[in-house]
Amino acid sequence: MSQANAVHPPLEGAKLVIGTIAVSLAVFMNVLDTSIANVSIPSISGDLGVSSDQGTWVITSFAVANAISVPLTGWLTQRFGQVRLFMTSIVLFVLASWLCGLAPTLPFLLAARVLQGAVAGPMIPLSQTLLLASYPRAKAPMALSMWSMTTLIAPVAGPILGGWISDNISWPWIFYVNIPVGIVAAIATFAIFRERDSAIRKAPIDTVGLSLLVIWVGSLQIMLDKGKDLDWFNSTTIVVLTLIAVIALAFFIVWELTEEHPVVDLSLFKLRNFTGGTIALAIGYGLYFGNLVLLPLWLQTDIGYTATDAGLVLAPVGLFAVLLSPVVGKFLPRTDPRKIATAAFLVFALVFWMRSRYTTGVDTFSLMMPTLIQGIGMAGFFIPLVSITLSGLPGSRIPAASGLSNFVRIMCGGIGTSIFSTAWDRRSNFHHAQLVEQANLYNPNFNASMQQFGAAGFNQPQGYGLFNSMATQQAAQLGVNDLFYISAGIFVALIALIWITKPERSGGGDSAAAASAAH
Structure with missing residues (x-):
């Protein structure tokens, strides 16, 4: 970013405010779309006349295209320039969103989602690049922490907004909502940044x-x-x-x-800070995202929550994250980022340990308290870790580095989701097998239960069915508790990765570089 700042002086006054809002709106639209469609799959599948299994390709197609395009950010920036590429991404994202809403068939919708995912890739790394070039170096951490609130709120807002739109309007509007947001972001970006593009170098393909x-x-x-x-x-x-x-x-x-x-600069992994920071961030995010999928799924399938209520249970995570992010940004230039990241990982470990003690009778307060505390960890998780990851890199390598780091994080998020959903199934089956082993006439507790069921008016087959249903719910509870407990342990172990790095102390510009890429 130092090169960008040398060519273009920091923005001031109204231009700085409008520029920051434009960048943040674009990223909010982008991040929102990664989760807003998840709860709408049944509505989309039913309307288009396909199975829910086929409907999940609406999510997969976006994820595949997005994952491929993210690491291309550095190369595309060299070819087209930062501002031109960012503007093009916004405009094409709006167009793709419009096409998604118009889709009459599943293949048409999938093609539009592939386009949407592909053009979304460079948006997050480039938004960070443009933002850092707009602020004085000393204010870069504060700027990024304020901006990061956008990406802390969007993943939580996505499922709630998507569910509400699907229930009360119709599923195309989960895509149409991007259009006014994108138009405003594009106009503001063009007005503020059009004279601030980076140099273009025609690198071979x-x-x-x-x-x-x-x-x-x-x-x-x-x-x-x-x-x-x-x-x-x-x-x-x-x-x-x-x-x-x-x-x-x-x-x-x-x-x-x-x-x-x-096309992807893998030589970045020769750098200790980049490797340690990227791996710690990616695994930590994989754990966080896997649990973010697991928690509402468990609440809906076994505790009886609706999709909207499950989303609301997750909402408090944004409170402390929003309140504390500016504080982290303020103190980051004067503090070792490894200490902040370590504290964040310990908070995550505490949160997952608290969740590992849930029972099938868990109340709303017990569900929301760890989520509230998790916001403290979120505020100190993304910004310090990516500050470490990109510490000491020259400005010319930051788009490529933030794109590659973001790519690894996205991949780990997908891997985490798959591992957690499969592990939950298998741990639940394991616990179910252990529980039903107790269902025999030689177990006095089982006999007492059967007698209670009989006194309540159930015949023997109904009593066995009721016992099996209770065992299934308890097994799912024990399975999810296992995964929460393991997550807590892994977060503690990941602290070692943070301390193999040696981030450079600077005026704040380099140390905070590309913090947004963490989101």
């Missing part, structure tokens, strides 16, 4: 690297999405997809490390 990237990322994303439905490696399809992904990834790594103009 690495067609082999790009092709290999599409193959291995696409295969991996589809494998993760369909693994649970197809019983993982008992399915020939999953085995073939895994082999394709592994082989293509191996060729991709070798090719990119030897190519003169790689």
Whole structure:
């Protein structure tokens, strides 16, 4: 960012405010769309006349296209310039959203979602780049912490807003809501940033690297999405997809490390700060996102919550995150970011330990208290970790580095979701088998239960069915508790990764560089 600031002086007054709002609106629209469609799949599937299983491709198609385009940010920036690429991403995102809403068939909708995911990729890394170039170096951490509130609120707002729109209006409006937001963001971006573009360098197109990237990322994303439905490696399809992904990834790594103009700069992993920070952030985010999917799913399937109520239980996470993010931004330049990140990981560990003690009779207060505390961890999680990741990098490498770091994070989010959903099934089955072992005539507790059921008017088959239903609910509870407990332990272990880094102390510009890429 130092180069950008040397060419273009920081913005001031109204231009600075409008520029920050424009960038934040674009990112809010982007992040919202990663989660807003999730709760609307039944409505979309029913309206288009397809199964819910086919409907999940609405999510997968966006995720695959997005995951492929994110690491291309650095190369695309060199080819087209930061502002031009950012503007194009916003305009095409609005167009794709309009097409999604108009979709008369599932193939049409999937094509529009692929376009939407592809053009969304560069938006988050570039929004950070433009924002840092707009503020004085000393105010960069504060600027990014204020901006990061956008991406803390959007993932929580997505399912709530999507559910409400699907229930009360119609599913196309989950896409149409992007249009006015995107138009405002595009106009404001053009007005403020059009004279502040970066230099363009016509780097050759690495067609082999790009092709290999599409193959291995696409295969991996589809494998993760369909693994649970197809019983993982008992399915020939999953085995073939895994082999394709592994082989293509191996060729991709070798090719990119030897190519003169790689489409993804893997040499960044030679840097200790980038590697340690990226891995800690990615695994931590994978745990967070896996649990973010697991918690409402458990609440809806086993505790009897509606989709909207489950979303509201998650809402308090934004309170402390919004209140404390500016505080973190203020103190970050004067504090070792490793200490803030360590504190955040300990807060996450505490939160998941608290959740591991849930019972089937859990009340709303007990559900919301850990979520409220989690906001403290969120405020100190993203910004310090990505500050470490990109510490000491020259401005010219930040778009590529933030794109690659963001890519690894997105992939770990998808992997975390798949692992958690599968592990919950298997731990629940394990606990169910243990519980029903007690269902025999030699167990006095079981006999007492059957007598109670009989006194309540149930015959023997009905009593057995009721016992099995209770065992199923208890097994699901024990399974989810196992995953919360394991998550707590992994967050503690990840602290070691934070302390293998040695972030450079600076005036705040480098240390906060690309904090937004964490979202």
